[in-house]
Amino acid sequence: MSASGWVSIDNKKPNNKRRDASLPSYILVCEDNLSFLKNIPEDSIKLIVTSPPYNLGKDYERRISVEDYVESQSRVIRECIRVLHPNGSICWQVGNFVDNGEIVPIDTILYSEFKSGGLKLRNRIVWHFGHGLHCTRRLSGRYETINWWTKQDDYTWNLDPIRVPSKYPSKRHYKGPNTGKVSGNPKGKNPSDVWMFPNVKSNHPEKTIHPCQFPVELVERLVVSMTDKGDKVLDPFMGVGSFAVATLMHDREPYGCDTIPEYVEIARHRVTELLNGTLKTRPMGKPIYDPAKPNGGHG
Numbered sequence: 001m002s003a004s005g006w007v008s009i010d011n012k013k014p015n016n017k018r019r020d021a022s023l024p025s026y027i028l029v030c031e032d033n034l035s036f037l038k039n040i041p042e043d044s045i046k047l048i049v050t051s052p053p054y055n056l057g058k059d060y061e062r063r064i065s066v067e068d069y070v071e072s073q074s075r076v077i078r079e080c081i082r083v084l085h086p087n088g089s090i091c092w093q094v095g096n097f098v099d100n101g102e103i104v105p106i107d108t109i110l111y112s113e114f115k116s117g118g119l120k121l122r123n124r125i126v127w128h129f130g131h132g133l134h135c136t137r138r139l140s141g142r143y144e145t146i147n148w149w150t151k152q153d154d155y156t157w158n159l160d161p162i163r164v165p166s167k168y169p170s171k172r173h174y175k176g177p178n179t180g181k182v183s184g185n186p187k188g189k190n191p192s193d194v195w196m197f198p199n200v201k202s203n204h205p206e207k208t209i210h211p212c213q214f215p216v217e218l219v220e221r222l223v224v225s226m227t228d229k230g231d232k233v234l235d236p237f238m239g240v241g242s243f244a245v246a247t248l249m250h251d252r253e254p255y256g257c258d259t260i261p262e263y264v265e266i267a268r269h270r271v272t273e274l275l276n277g278t279l280k281t282r283p284m285g286k287p288i289y290d291p292a293k294p295n296g297g298h299g
Contacts, residue, residue: 033236046231119149161224163188219246241267
């Protein structure tokens with residue numbers, strides 16, 4: 001038995017207690033991710049979504065060389081590929097490693113680690129946000145990337161839940177057999193690979209003590225589009241559990257780990273609040289700025 005108090009992912013024993021079968025299934029443990037991953041069966045996880053440390057020397061990480069960082073990430077990536085369902089996806093969200101003013105885009109140095117594992121890159125999603133560190137000798141960084149990888153060409157993909165309103169919803173065909181009919185999909189259009197919504201700062205309703213917290217909305221988009229109800233979703237660097245919140249909100253099963261006990265406790269507490277109906281989150285699709293609301297409806 002591991003230090004987290006569970007033997008295999010099928011036992012469903014978070015906190016070393018058997019869960020009531022009527023409650024949603026989830027496992028959130030304080031454990032090293034390689035130790036956690038080795039207990040997960042092959043081909044069992046439909047979506048792996050995570051934001052690993054960026055090697056910036058934050059409170060939750062020890063800064064190491066770029067070479068050592070890539071090697072440590074490679075070990076986790078190989079295990080993630082092993083447990084990924086044949087129809088599953090990996091979404092690896094990262095920013096830039098900064099060394100004495102020079103940036104190294106982390107997704108570019110990890111590209112070969114995923115490609116050598118046989119994965120195919122479907123999108124390089126750019127997440128743009130409005131707040132962050134103000135640089136003095138280069139442009140201020142206001143984006144991160146989510147690299148979406150799949151194991152094969154036949155992967156789970158549900159577009160309808162993430163469609164966005166059409167720019168011209170009343171536009172109609174002006175010639176041909178459909179003349180006069182609405183030309184666009186009435187459910188909305190396929191969103192672009194540039195996403196714009198706030199990062200989690202002090203005035204954000206989801207803010208905890210974590211310095212680089214995942215917004216729930218980011219994970220929601222990936223969960224509803226790349227999984228079906230009942231599927232398993234994994235985060236091997238779960239932090240304070242935003243992935244678990246998004247996963248449970250849409251009737252999927254979250255499995256995650258982190259090595260910092262305080263973060264794990266916060267993650268479990270947030271899940272408890274979610275199940276009790278008291279957790280505050282920023283709704284998926286909420287406008288960044290609404291002039292009709294006080295202070296523009298930020299947050």
